[in-house]
Amino acid sequence: MNINEKEETIDITSLIDFLSSLQKLNTSKSTEVYFRGQNQSYGNTLPGIYRPGLLKHEEELFRSFLVRDPVLFNVYSDGNTNFDRLALMQHHGLPTRLLDLTRNPLVALFFAVSGENQHSGEVVLFSNRLNKDYLSELPIVEQQTLTTLLAINESHPVSALQVVKSVFSDQIEVESSLVRLPLSAKEDITKVLNKLYAKPKDEWIHLFELASSSTRSMIDGFDENRPVVKLYHEIRRDIHDFTTDIDPLAFLVPKIVTPRVIDNRIKNQQGLFLFTPFVDTSLTGFEQATQNRLNLLRVTNGSKMVRFSIPCDSKADILAELAQCGITEDFIYPDHSHIASSIKDKFTTTENE
Template sequence: MNDTIEDAKQVISLSDYISQVGNLRSYLKNKENIYYRGQNKDFSNTLPSLIRNENYLNNEDKLINDFITKYPELFCDCQNNFDRLALMQHHQLPTRLLDLTSNPLVALYFAVERSNEGTDKDSDAVDGKIFPFTNFYDPVPLLDSLRDEHFENTKKEFLSIKGNNRQFLKSPFSDEIEIESSLARLNGDDRNYVLNEVNNFYKTLNSVDAKPQTYWSNLYADIVNSLENKRDEGGLLNSYKEFNKFPSTKRLYHEIKKDIGDFEDQINPLELFVPKIVTPRIIDQRIKNQRGLFMFVPFVCNYGFEENGSQVALNSDEVQKRTQTRINILRLLSDSIDPQPKPMSFVIPHCKKASIRSELESVGITESFIYPDPSHIAHEISKTY
């Protein structure tokens, strides 16, 4: 599934991990933040469970709407569709949100956390892993992802936001996050139609951007500012208008306006291509203790383009592969001096998990700290007797 070659660092103790995390700052080129994902098994990818299960992915809207229908009282305090998705993720419903934390010790806890005790699936029999992410993209994985789609000419459209973390670090109230959260709630046909139209727009933009400058950033600014004479090029404005008046796009706008009544019908299709890190509202002590954030994993259309421009259906494996490549856009990479920088990761050998758990407990990173609810606190108390 994922043939990414990584720069994997082995962790054998808590002090070793703290030292290596401290060294990560030397890999940063700007004022990036670092976010971590800990997994107690060395999976071959960092895909959310929704993306790893084709049936879940095909029924994304039904998962969401069925849960809301069965437990409407849970969502009384939710202010938008992202709030609803975050709450569903909190209650273990498969979503396209990927759990992250800004606390490296919390990520280490998840990497060594024991599960399935007393069975042959005990996670202490396999290595754990931690993946660092940042809120600034690196051009190498971005270009890889654009090449997947044969949209590599559009790379320069992203250069203007190279030093701007607003593109990738979002609040739960941002328009971009509301757009994508609402897209998740559209029925499968409408969502696929919207994504197909977005792909057609990218194809047009890729053709226009074969010329030696960028065009969309100027045109979109003219659209937002309602200028009469817009800086159009190569039919780009017409392609955007076609996307905007498509019936499924209009239904997406309708879904958005349920939360944002005065939303302007001016989606920037370029925003939909990249992942985003979202700081959620602190809805309970668990999110506060875990220093939790989410990555909103971008949508990948189930139709792509071949090099000659013809459209081709993508199977589940290819959708997963392309989604993983997009997630990698925000992976922390090894030193830029390396001609081929590699995504960073930490590997915790299974034989070291128990000792590292004990070390974490000694500094207060315990089960009841990570999961401050009565059932987990009761479980932790029972283990002491």
């Protein structure tokens, strides 16, 4: 599952190094870049739910938090969606399939250099554009389906390929509701999807010529599959008047979602989430298959994914440089406890000098 051999690693020893290296990246003006900082390299960018033993309990983790702390979820006057709940759980430290990203590269760098100093930190980059160079890493049916959809997209917009989604998006509601189904139901749905993706290329093209940007008319019998009926039931428990048809093609790509701003922490961090797509967990190597899907949004320099590495002995200096720019712990975490801790540390350091 290690992806380092497919990456270009750029060593960073100062803030100037980091900013200079970012400027040299060859990204188009229409490309939005998102950043993730980690205080050590894990060899992957999988979210917390992929830690050993947790994925099979995804639905139970969601339900248990909802039952144990119901007051937390009364934050929106217009009610909560399943994605709102998932985002709140991630915000408060529950392992989910959401991966924390930021629009601010300095915030990502802070996360890469703060905390323990025994390992090198890293910053990895994602974007709002699918990376065609990494389609070959996907299973053949997914590869062929996405290749065909991308070709069709050049003349007929394919909504299933839209990566950036609103928190109110129907597809985000669909996938957030799927989180709430047990593992066996998720596996059943991914099997139904894989069967659909295996349609011959000529059939895809013909169906899209008939349906244009819509996929509804090409999904004969999809809604009648028992696991899909269960998913509709779960969605309508959350949104009673949900009448949108599920687009099975939209499950293929990861999504970038901006959460609603509920506190200054999200505001200051300029945070957003990468929604990790569902793969068939009954198959050997499903973790790598998931990572390969996420890699579709990685920023590349040439043919390799960009990764900034910060040696452990440079972390303290960069942290001090970030503080001079106002990127401090109490800016990243502007709650009462962190503000108090920051004030205490300032006076403790002064006394020791």
